Amino acid sequence: MRDKGLIFGGLGIFLVAVTFPVWYNVAAGTTNKGPEPKLPAAEKQCVAPTETMRTSHMDMLITWRDQVVRQNRREYKAFNGATYEMRLTGTCLKCHDNKAEFCDRCHNYAGVQPYCWECHVDPAHLQRSGG
Protein backbone atom coordinates (compact mmCIF):
# COMPACT_ATOMS: atom_id res chain seq x y z
CA MET A 1 0.00 0.00 0.00
CA ARG A 2 2.69 2.43 -1.07
CA ASP A 3 0.22 4.68 -2.96
CA LYS A 4 -2.24 4.91 -0.09
CA GLY A 5 -2.18 8.73 0.02
CA LEU A 6 -2.54 9.02 -3.72
CA ILE A 7 -5.46 6.56 -3.90
CA PHE A 8 -7.49 7.99 -1.02
CA GLY A 9 -6.65 11.54 -2.04
CA GLY A 10 -7.84 10.82 -5.57
CA LEU A 11 -11.00 9.15 -4.25
CA GLY A 12 -11.65 12.18 -2.06
CA ILE A 13 -11.27 14.57 -5.03
CA PHE A 14 -13.53 12.30 -7.08
CA LEU A 15 -16.25 12.27 -4.42
CA VAL A 16 -16.16 16.05 -4.03
CA ALA A 17 -16.34 16.51 -7.81
CA VAL A 18 -19.21 14.04 -8.20
CA THR A 19 -21.26 15.55 -5.38
CA PHE A 20 -20.43 19.14 -6.43
CA PRO A 21 -24.00 19.91 -7.67
CA VAL A 22 -25.37 18.98 -4.25
CA TRP A 23 -22.93 21.25 -2.38
CA TYR A 24 -23.44 24.00 -4.87
CA ASN A 25 -27.22 24.01 -4.42
CA VAL A 26 -26.92 23.83 -0.65
CA ALA A 27 -24.61 26.83 -0.71
CA ALA A 28 -26.88 28.75 -3.11
CA GLY A 29 -29.95 27.97 -1.00
CA THR A 30 -31.81 26.25 -3.83
CA THR A 31 -34.63 23.97 -2.80
CA ASN A 32 -36.85 21.53 -4.63
CA LYS A 33 -39.94 23.32 -3.33
CA GLY A 34 -42.54 24.20 -5.93
CA PRO A 35 -43.98 27.65 -6.43
CA GLU A 36 -46.19 29.07 -3.71
CA PRO A 37 -48.98 31.08 -5.24
CA LYS A 38 -50.67 33.35 -2.75
CA LEU A 39 -54.32 32.43 -2.41
CA PRO A 40 -56.93 35.06 -1.73
CA ALA A 41 -57.52 35.53 1.99
CA ALA A 42 -61.20 36.34 1.91
CA GLU A 43 -62.55 33.89 -0.66
CA LYS A 44 -62.37 30.14 -0.07
CA GLN A 45 -64.29 28.75 -3.06
CA CYS A 46 -63.10 28.93 -6.65
CA VAL A 47 -65.24 28.21 -9.74
CA ALA A 48 -64.00 24.60 -9.69
CA PRO A 49 -62.23 22.32 -7.18
CA THR A 50 -58.60 23.25 -6.55
CA GLU A 51 -57.25 20.14 -8.29
CA THR A 52 -59.21 20.91 -11.44
CA MET A 53 -58.12 24.52 -11.42
CA ARG A 54 -54.49 23.53 -10.89
CA THR A 55 -54.40 21.21 -13.88
CA SER A 56 -57.00 22.65 -16.24
CA HIS A 57 -57.46 26.38 -15.63
CA MET A 58 -55.96 27.13 -19.03
CA ASP A 59 -58.49 24.94 -20.82
CA MET A 60 -61.29 26.51 -18.83
CA LEU A 61 -60.14 30.01 -19.75
CA ILE A 62 -60.01 29.09 -23.44
CA THR A 63 -63.52 27.60 -23.22
CA TRP A 64 -64.78 30.70 -21.43
CA ARG A 65 -63.18 32.92 -24.04
CA ASP A 66 -64.78 31.07 -26.94
CA GLN A 67 -68.19 30.95 -25.31
CA VAL A 68 -68.24 34.65 -24.48
CA VAL A 69 -66.70 36.02 -27.65
CA ARG A 70 -68.03 33.62 -30.23
CA GLN A 71 -71.30 32.36 -28.76
CA ASN A 72 -72.36 35.30 -26.60
CA ARG A 73 -72.84 32.98 -23.62
CA ARG A 74 -71.60 34.62 -20.47
CA GLU A 75 -72.82 32.58 -17.51
CA TYR A 76 -70.89 29.68 -16.08
CA LYS A 77 -72.69 27.07 -14.00
CA ALA A 78 -70.11 25.90 -11.50
CA PHE A 79 -69.83 22.38 -10.08
CA ASN A 80 -71.50 23.48 -6.83
CA GLY A 81 -74.47 25.07 -8.54
CA ALA A 82 -73.26 28.64 -8.25
CA THR A 83 -73.32 30.86 -11.31
CA TYR A 84 -70.39 32.98 -12.34
CA GLU A 85 -69.88 35.49 -15.12
CA MET A 86 -67.18 34.23 -17.46
CA ARG A 87 -64.66 37.05 -17.20
CA LEU A 88 -60.92 37.02 -16.65
CA THR A 89 -60.60 40.46 -15.09
CA GLY A 90 -64.10 40.71 -13.69
CA THR A 91 -64.41 37.25 -12.12
CA CYS A 92 -60.97 35.62 -11.74
CA LEU A 93 -59.09 38.74 -10.75
CA LYS A 94 -61.82 39.86 -8.41
CA CYS A 95 -60.69 37.25 -5.89
CA HIS A 96 -57.16 36.63 -7.18
CA ASP A 97 -56.46 40.32 -7.01
CA ASN A 98 -52.71 39.95 -6.95
CA LYS A 99 -51.62 38.67 -10.33
CA ALA A 100 -47.92 38.98 -9.49
CA GLU A 101 -48.21 36.73 -6.44
CA PHE A 102 -50.74 34.30 -7.88
CA CYS A 103 -50.58 33.85 -11.66
CA ASP A 104 -47.00 34.95 -12.19
CA ARG A 105 -45.42 32.83 -9.45
CA CYS A 106 -46.43 29.54 -11.05
CA HIS A 107 -46.03 30.74 -14.61
CA ASN A 108 -42.51 31.93 -13.91
CA TYR A 109 -41.64 28.66 -12.18
CA ALA A 110 -43.01 26.63 -15.09
CA GLY A 111 -41.42 28.95 -17.62
CA VAL A 112 -44.67 29.68 -19.46
CA GLN A 113 -45.62 33.09 -20.75
CA PRO A 114 -49.36 33.24 -21.44
CA TYR A 115 -50.18 36.18 -23.69
CA CYS A 116 -53.49 37.02 -21.96
CA TRP A 117 -51.98 40.15 -20.50
CA GLU A 118 -50.89 41.63 -23.80
CA CYS A 119 -54.51 42.77 -24.12
CA HIS A 120 -56.34 42.04 -20.88
CA VAL A 121 -55.64 44.56 -18.17
CA ASP A 122 -54.53 43.75 -14.63
CA PRO A 123 -56.35 46.39 -12.57
CA ALA A 124 -53.86 46.17 -9.69
CA HIS A 125 -50.93 46.81 -11.97
CA LEU A 126 -52.81 49.74 -13.45
CA GLN A 127 -53.23 51.31 -10.02
CA ARG A 128 -49.57 50.94 -9.13
CA SER A 129 -48.39 52.48 -12.39
CA GLY A 130 -50.90 55.29 -11.90
CA GLY A 131 -52.44 54.73 -15.33
Next chain:
Amino acid sequence: MDRRKFLGIAAGASALAIAGSALPKVIGGGSEGGTEPSSAVRWAMVIDPSKCLKKDGCTACMDACDKIHNIPDFHDPKHEVKWIWKEPFENAFPEQENKFTAEKFKDKPFILLCNHCDNPPCVRVCPTQATWKREDGIVMMDWHRCIGCRYCMAACPYGSRSFNWLDPRTHIERMDPGFPTRTKGVVEKCTLCEERIARGEKPACVEACPEKAMVFGNLSDPKSEARQLLQERYSIRRKPELGTQPEVYYLID
Protein backbone atom coordinates in the same frame (compact mmCIF):
# COMPACT_ATOMS: atom_id res chain seq x y z
CA MET B 1 -94.59 5.44 -76.75
CA ASP B 2 -91.34 4.77 -78.57
CA ARG B 3 -87.93 5.15 -77.04
CA ARG B 4 -87.14 8.45 -78.74
CA LYS B 5 -90.38 10.09 -77.56
CA PHE B 6 -89.88 8.90 -73.97
CA LEU B 7 -86.35 10.34 -73.81
CA GLY B 8 -87.61 13.65 -75.20
CA ILE B 9 -90.34 13.96 -72.59
CA ALA B 10 -87.95 12.95 -69.79
CA ALA B 11 -85.36 15.55 -70.83
CA GLY B 12 -87.98 18.29 -71.06
CA ALA B 13 -89.42 17.47 -67.65
CA SER B 14 -86.04 17.49 -65.92
CA ALA B 15 -85.09 20.79 -67.58
CA LEU B 16 -88.31 22.32 -66.29
CA ALA B 17 -87.67 20.97 -62.78
CA ILE B 18 -84.16 22.42 -62.66
CA ALA B 19 -85.30 25.81 -63.97
CA GLY B 20 -88.16 25.82 -61.46
CA SER B 21 -85.86 25.32 -58.48
CA ALA B 22 -83.12 27.72 -59.63
CA LEU B 23 -85.17 30.64 -60.93
CA PRO B 24 -86.58 31.97 -57.65
CA LYS B 25 -83.04 32.15 -56.25
CA VAL B 26 -81.87 34.22 -59.22
CA ILE B 27 -84.86 36.52 -59.12
CA GLY B 28 -84.93 36.76 -55.33
CA GLY B 29 -81.29 37.84 -55.27
CA GLY B 30 -80.45 36.52 -51.80
CA SER B 31 -80.61 39.22 -49.13
CA GLU B 32 -81.64 42.05 -51.49
CA GLY B 33 -84.78 44.03 -50.85
CA GLY B 34 -86.45 45.43 -47.77
CA THR B 35 -87.81 42.22 -46.38
CA GLU B 36 -88.70 41.54 -42.78
CA PRO B 37 -85.62 40.59 -40.71
CA SER B 38 -85.48 36.84 -40.30
CA SER B 39 -84.25 36.60 -36.71
CA ALA B 40 -86.05 37.60 -33.53
CA VAL B 41 -83.53 40.34 -32.79
CA ARG B 42 -81.89 42.63 -35.32
CA TRP B 43 -79.93 45.39 -33.64
CA ALA B 44 -79.62 48.60 -35.63
CA MET B 45 -78.94 52.28 -35.18
CA VAL B 46 -81.03 55.22 -36.30
CA ILE B 47 -79.25 58.58 -36.29
CA ASP B 48 -80.95 61.95 -36.53
CA PRO B 49 -78.28 64.30 -37.96
CA SER B 50 -80.43 67.38 -37.40
CA LYS B 51 -80.37 66.71 -33.66
CA CYS B 52 -76.70 65.72 -33.79
CA LEU B 53 -75.73 68.99 -35.49
CA LYS B 54 -77.49 71.11 -32.87
CA LYS B 55 -74.43 71.29 -30.69
CA ASP B 56 -71.45 72.53 -32.66
CA GLY B 57 -68.26 70.52 -32.18
CA CYS B 58 -69.82 68.02 -29.80
CA THR B 59 -67.79 64.81 -29.43
CA ALA B 60 -69.67 63.21 -26.54
CA CYS B 61 -70.38 59.91 -28.34
CA MET B 62 -66.84 59.57 -29.62
CA ASP B 63 -65.33 60.38 -26.23
CA ALA B 64 -67.56 57.86 -24.46
CA CYS B 65 -66.59 55.14 -26.94
CA ASP B 66 -62.86 55.92 -26.76
CA LYS B 67 -62.97 55.82 -22.98
CA ILE B 68 -64.73 52.51 -22.39
CA HIS B 69 -63.03 50.62 -25.22
CA ASN B 70 -59.44 51.70 -24.53
CA ILE B 71 -59.06 53.15 -28.01
CA PRO B 72 -55.54 54.47 -28.59
CA ASP B 73 -54.76 57.91 -29.94
CA PHE B 74 -51.53 57.98 -31.91
CA HIS B 75 -51.88 61.67 -32.88
CA ASP B 76 -51.16 60.65 -36.46
CA PRO B 77 -53.85 60.24 -39.14
CA LYS B 78 -51.85 57.39 -40.67
CA HIS B 79 -52.24 55.36 -37.48
CA GLU B 80 -55.73 56.51 -36.57
CA VAL B 81 -57.89 53.93 -34.78
CA LYS B 82 -61.57 54.79 -34.94
CA TRP B 83 -64.79 53.07 -33.97
CA ILE B 84 -67.08 56.08 -34.29
CA TRP B 85 -66.06 59.23 -36.11
CA LYS B 86 -67.21 62.26 -38.12
CA GLU B 87 -67.11 62.87 -41.85
CA PRO B 88 -68.63 65.67 -43.95
CA PHE B 89 -71.97 64.76 -45.54
CA GLU B 90 -70.50 64.69 -49.05
CA ASN B 91 -67.84 62.16 -48.03
CA ALA B 92 -70.22 60.02 -46.02
CA PHE B 93 -72.77 59.83 -48.84
CA PRO B 94 -70.77 60.19 -52.08
CA GLU B 95 -73.49 58.46 -54.10
CA GLN B 96 -75.94 61.31 -53.41
CA GLU B 97 -74.05 63.40 -56.00
CA ASN B 98 -76.30 66.35 -55.49
CA LYS B 99 -75.35 69.55 -57.24
CA PHE B 100 -76.95 71.50 -54.43
CA THR B 101 -77.03 69.97 -50.98
CA ALA B 102 -79.52 71.28 -48.45
CA GLU B 103 -77.85 74.04 -46.49
CA LYS B 104 -78.45 72.28 -43.18
CA PHE B 105 -76.28 69.31 -44.23
CA LYS B 106 -73.79 70.92 -46.64
CA ASP B 107 -70.24 70.10 -45.44
CA LYS B 108 -71.69 69.27 -42.02
CA PRO B 109 -70.11 66.45 -40.00
CA PHE B 110 -72.08 63.20 -39.90
CA ILE B 111 -71.52 60.58 -37.25
CA LEU B 112 -70.27 57.35 -38.78
CA LEU B 113 -69.66 53.92 -37.31
CA CYS B 114 -69.60 50.30 -38.41
CA ASN B 115 -72.83 49.68 -40.30
CA HIS B 116 -73.20 46.10 -39.03
CA CYS B 117 -74.31 45.12 -42.52
CA ASP B 118 -76.77 42.34 -43.21
CA ASN B 119 -74.45 41.22 -45.98
CA PRO B 120 -71.05 42.16 -44.59
CA PRO B 121 -68.20 41.99 -47.12
CA CYS B 122 -65.60 41.99 -44.34
CA VAL B 123 -66.97 38.68 -43.06
CA ARG B 124 -66.79 37.08 -46.49
CA VAL B 125 -63.09 37.81 -46.90
CA CYS B 126 -61.81 37.03 -43.39
CA PRO B 127 -59.63 33.93 -43.75
CA THR B 128 -59.72 32.98 -40.05
CA GLN B 129 -63.35 33.74 -39.17
CA ALA B 130 -62.08 36.35 -36.75
CA THR B 131 -65.04 38.46 -37.82
CA TRP B 132 -68.54 37.12 -38.35
CA LYS B 133 -72.18 38.15 -38.27
CA ARG B 134 -74.04 37.20 -35.12
CA GLU B 135 -77.65 36.09 -35.18
CA ASP B 136 -78.72 39.44 -33.75
CA GLY B 137 -76.99 41.21 -36.64
CA ILE B 138 -73.89 42.47 -34.87
CA VAL B 139 -70.77 42.09 -36.99
CA MET B 140 -68.54 40.82 -34.23
CA MET B 141 -64.77 40.53 -33.94
CA ASP B 142 -62.63 37.96 -32.16
CA TRP B 143 -59.35 39.74 -31.56
CA HIS B 144 -57.82 36.49 -30.33
CA ARG B 145 -58.18 35.10 -33.79
CA CYS B 146 -57.31 38.10 -35.97
CA ILE B 147 -54.02 37.56 -37.82
CA GLY B 148 -53.84 41.14 -39.10
CA CYS B 149 -54.08 40.36 -42.82
CA ARG B 150 -56.31 43.43 -43.33
CA TYR B 151 -58.49 41.79 -46.00
CA CYS B 152 -61.51 43.04 -44.07
CA MET B 153 -60.22 46.60 -44.26
CA ALA B 154 -59.92 46.29 -48.02
CA ALA B 155 -63.40 44.80 -48.25
CA CYS B 156 -65.24 47.29 -46.04
CA PRO B 157 -66.59 50.10 -48.23
CA TYR B 158 -67.17 52.34 -45.21
CA GLY B 159 -63.66 52.57 -43.72
CA SER B 160 -65.03 51.22 -40.47
CA ARG B 161 -61.96 49.16 -39.63
CA SER B 162 -58.63 50.27 -38.25
CA PHE B 163 -55.31 48.50 -37.97
CA ASN B 164 -52.92 48.71 -35.05
CA TRP B 165 -49.61 49.44 -36.72
CA LEU B 166 -48.04 50.19 -33.35
CA ASP B 167 -48.52 48.89 -29.83
CA PRO B 168 -51.76 50.59 -28.76
CA ARG B 169 -51.09 50.11 -25.04
CA THR B 170 -48.66 52.99 -24.80
CA HIS B 171 -51.08 55.37 -26.49
CA ILE B 172 -54.14 54.97 -24.31
CA GLU B 173 -54.83 58.01 -22.22
CA ARG B 174 -56.73 56.29 -19.40
CA MET B 175 -56.91 52.52 -19.39
CA ASP B 176 -60.21 50.96 -18.38
CA PRO B 177 -59.53 47.51 -16.86
CA GLY B 178 -63.09 46.46 -17.70
CA PHE B 179 -62.26 46.09 -21.38
CA PRO B 180 -59.19 44.55 -23.00
CA THR B 181 -56.87 46.61 -25.14
CA ARG B 182 -55.84 45.31 -28.52
CA THR B 183 -52.36 44.41 -29.53
CA LYS B 184 -50.08 45.39 -32.38
CA GLY B 185 -51.05 43.75 -35.67
CA VAL B 186 -54.77 43.42 -34.99
CA VAL B 187 -57.73 45.01 -36.77
CA GLU B 188 -60.45 46.59 -34.67
CA LYS B 189 -63.82 48.25 -35.13
CA CYS B 190 -67.12 49.08 -33.45
CA THR B 191 -68.86 46.05 -31.92
CA LEU B 192 -72.06 47.99 -31.20
CA CYS B 193 -71.09 47.65 -27.51
CA GLU B 194 -72.08 44.00 -27.50
CA GLU B 195 -70.69 43.68 -23.97
CA ARG B 196 -73.13 46.37 -22.83
CA ILE B 197 -76.04 44.92 -24.81
CA ALA B 198 -75.40 41.61 -23.02
CA ARG B 199 -75.98 43.44 -19.74
CA GLY B 200 -79.15 45.01 -21.11
CA GLU B 201 -77.62 48.43 -21.60
CA LYS B 202 -77.58 50.64 -24.66
CA PRO B 203 -74.37 51.32 -26.60
CA ALA B 204 -72.17 53.91 -24.91
CA CYS B 205 -72.48 56.44 -27.75
CA VAL B 206 -76.27 56.32 -27.63
CA GLU B 207 -76.23 56.87 -23.89
CA ALA B 208 -73.68 59.68 -24.06
CA CYS B 209 -75.43 61.77 -26.73
CA PRO B 210 -76.79 64.92 -25.05
CA GLU B 211 -79.31 65.51 -27.86
CA LYS B 212 -80.55 61.89 -28.00
CA ALA B 213 -79.71 61.96 -31.69
CA MET B 214 -78.85 58.24 -31.79
CA VAL B 215 -81.53 55.62 -31.33
CA PHE B 216 -80.51 52.02 -30.85
CA GLY B 217 -83.13 49.36 -31.31
CA ASN B 218 -84.39 46.05 -32.53
CA LEU B 219 -85.64 46.28 -36.11
CA SER B 220 -87.33 42.88 -35.82
CA ASP B 221 -89.71 44.41 -33.32
CA PRO B 222 -92.30 46.56 -35.16
CA LYS B 223 -92.99 48.45 -31.94
CA SER B 224 -89.38 49.42 -31.25
CA GLU B 225 -88.52 53.11 -31.29
CA ALA B 226 -86.02 52.59 -34.09
CA ARG B 227 -88.55 50.87 -36.30
CA GLN B 228 -91.20 53.53 -35.56
CA LEU B 229 -88.78 56.27 -36.54
CA LEU B 230 -87.98 54.57 -39.83
CA GLN B 231 -91.67 54.23 -40.56
CA GLU B 232 -92.50 57.84 -39.78
CA ARG B 233 -89.54 59.59 -41.34
CA TYR B 234 -87.38 59.43 -44.43
CA SER B 235 -84.02 57.75 -43.96
CA ILE B 236 -80.93 57.08 -46.05
CA ARG B 237 -78.10 54.62 -45.61
CA ARG B 238 -74.48 54.77 -46.68
CA LYS B 239 -73.71 53.31 -50.14
CA PRO B 240 -76.80 51.07 -50.33
CA GLU B 241 -76.08 50.45 -54.02
CA LEU B 242 -73.27 48.07 -53.00
CA GLY B 243 -75.79 45.57 -51.64
CA THR B 244 -74.19 45.33 -48.21
CA GLN B 245 -77.51 46.20 -46.51
CA PRO B 246 -76.06 48.58 -43.89
CA GLU B 247 -78.04 48.80 -40.66
CA VAL B 248 -77.23 52.35 -39.63
CA TYR B 249 -79.96 54.72 -40.81
CA TYR B 250 -79.78 58.51 -41.14
CA LEU B 251 -83.01 60.51 -40.87
CA ILE B 252 -82.72 63.38 -43.31
CA ASP B 253 -86.17 64.99 -43.46
